[in-house]
Amino acid sequence: MNEIETANLEKALEIFASSLFDNKINHFVETINMLEERIEVLEVKNKKNYLKQQDVISEFGIGHRTLKNWVSDGLKEIWLGNRVYYDQADIESYMQKYKTSNSVRG
Incomplete structure (x- = not known):
């Protein structure tokens, strides 16, 4: 094989490898986008509008007494x-109120 043929073969392999790499990256990006969309759908689907006491206690890592204090508040x-x-909307509003009142105290 002469130098021109070797150079052409190397160039062809470089183009092939680059194309293969680009295709893999595109596939990887498409897969990530698809997974992100699925996660968003599942998050909306799994979000409950109404939570039981135990759900609130577990989700926020609080005790029963703390939850009752929140109700008193x-x-x-x-x-x-x-x-x-x-x-869930009431909890978010309560947390926003709590966040605002604590941020003033600094």
């Missing part, structure tokens, strides 16, 4: 029979 409860639920 304004967090609304929804009673259905002997079960109590908390609206």
